[in-house]
Amino acid sequence: MFEFWRDIQFVDVIEFLGTFAFAISGIRLASAKKFDWFGALVVGFVTATGGGTLRDLLLGETPFWMLSGVYFWCTVLSLFFVIGFRKHLVKLNNTFFWFDSIGLGLFVVVGVEKTMALGFDPWVIIMMGTITGVVGGIIRDILINEIPLIFTGELYAVACIIGASVFCIMDHLGVNLTVIQITTAVLIFIIRVVATKFKIKLPTLKGEE
Amino acid sequence: MFEFWRDIQFVDVIEFLGTFAFAISGIRLASAKKFDWFGALVVGFVTATGGGTLRDLLLGETPFWMLSGVYFWCTVLSLFFVIGFRKHLVKLNNTFFWFDSIGLGLFVVVGVEKTMALGFDPWVIIMMGTITGVVGGIIRDILINEIPLIFTGELYAVACIIGASVFCIMDHLGVNLTVIQITTAVLIFIIRVVATKFKIKLPTLKGEE
């Protein structure tokens, strides 16, 4: 019982930090475009929840954030954090990067499990895990009228795809669920950190002329 | 019976005027970008129905405009109105502004009631009311490749949030439904008109450097 409670708490903390980091990234980009408080709140919320929302709509489920207020209030908190600590945000870039990477791993795990429980094929499961991780950032960039950052060279999405694939393979092999979850999240975290540190990128498509 | 019929008619007229004003705003912006008739029709329709559509998708309901042709045909009418009265539109700016503001109040009331009937928490209800009012304009601006106007300083969204909140509070206090509906719509109308007249805006987020 105590063990169970501790696990819940731990996952909740990670999910909160991930949501916080995703929302902060949206709010900071909105701030660079001189959005007002409402605009920044929308962009922050969409960055944090957009991936899971598209996943849930595609799966025919009620979007996760409509069933618990924590994601919304976490975004409100993020907004006031950015407003209050504006001058110190740059110094915290590294911290946000860690939160973001840890959160990404968890988001993908959540997306994979939810899709798996509905009995879809592995490639749909992997796609939904990836959508959970990356679509928030894509909608964020559409809202601020920029080409999505994730399309022009980061291993962000590849980390999600590899992580979700490993989840499916380990599940197929009958590995213990907790082991799978932790391995997947840690793997995504490591790929993202290593790729960022060594500037590893996917090849870019060359134009035709 | 007669009373009931009159109420229906009155709400229908307001809804039609609101849809008309929203569609006109989309079609005029499309016209400024030299869209063809089809493009203008799409932008007009999305402006008028996009908020309610996202709300209905999130709530797992069939989008409202698929169940009655009035919204679509109203948009077609708006298109021909813009084509026919192109040179006189500027003079009608004030009229459109009134229709738009009246329509906004009604749209929010409709969104709030629909969400409330499904038993969601107050913050979800307020959010859905606001989504109903503002998301059409956001998608409109994405389609014409501009940063959403609503994010850079208008009290438009705040009017929706305040109106929807007052609706929830009055409902909690057991006020008569018709009174709540009228109060909410009028309040949203007044906030929007006053904010526009006195150029009241939300604070803008400052960039970090």
Place this chain on the structure above:
Amino acid sequence: MFEFWRDIQFVDVIEFLGTFAFAISGIRLASAKKFDWFGALVVGFVTATGGGTLRDLLLGETPFWMLSGVYFWCTVLSLFFVIGFRKHLVKLNNTFFWFDSIGLGLFVVVGVEKTMALGFDPWVIIMMGTITGVVGGIIRDILINEIPLIFTGELYAVACIIGASVFCIMDHLGVNLTVIQITTAVLIFIIRVVATKFKIKLPTLKGEE
């Protein structure tokens, strides 16, 4: 039995070619914007499946591509095709145009039939047929941060609208289903080809000043 099998195969081939042509169009535009492989894959997939996905979400159905892997793997194939035959793509422009136009007719027929089976009004059916044909290209252009091509002068959407309308009329008149399907698809194909050859366009809305 043999006849049935042959029909299925034939429709499958057309659907595959259509998906291929739509995906290629997305991937080539992504390549012009220097997207990486992941970005190009996303844009290609969204171009090929976006219309049917929005249609299915609006209809409350599971998106068609989640039930069969052929659309996803066809997009992967398209990506490698563009990477491998980069220098020869321009020479194939005509071939892609044929595939695209044939695919368009089929996509509209599929969208119309799916909506009709759910008992919606004719104007919803026509709209869903058109959405199936054109929305993929709209989302593609949003993702590459351009104004949707379809809004500024092509008869692309009009071909879908006319084709879907003819489908509804023939169905109302009790014409044999196979005849309706073939007539609709061929009609859309012809309108698109003729409009492109003779540069027939919809009127553009004039700005107000």
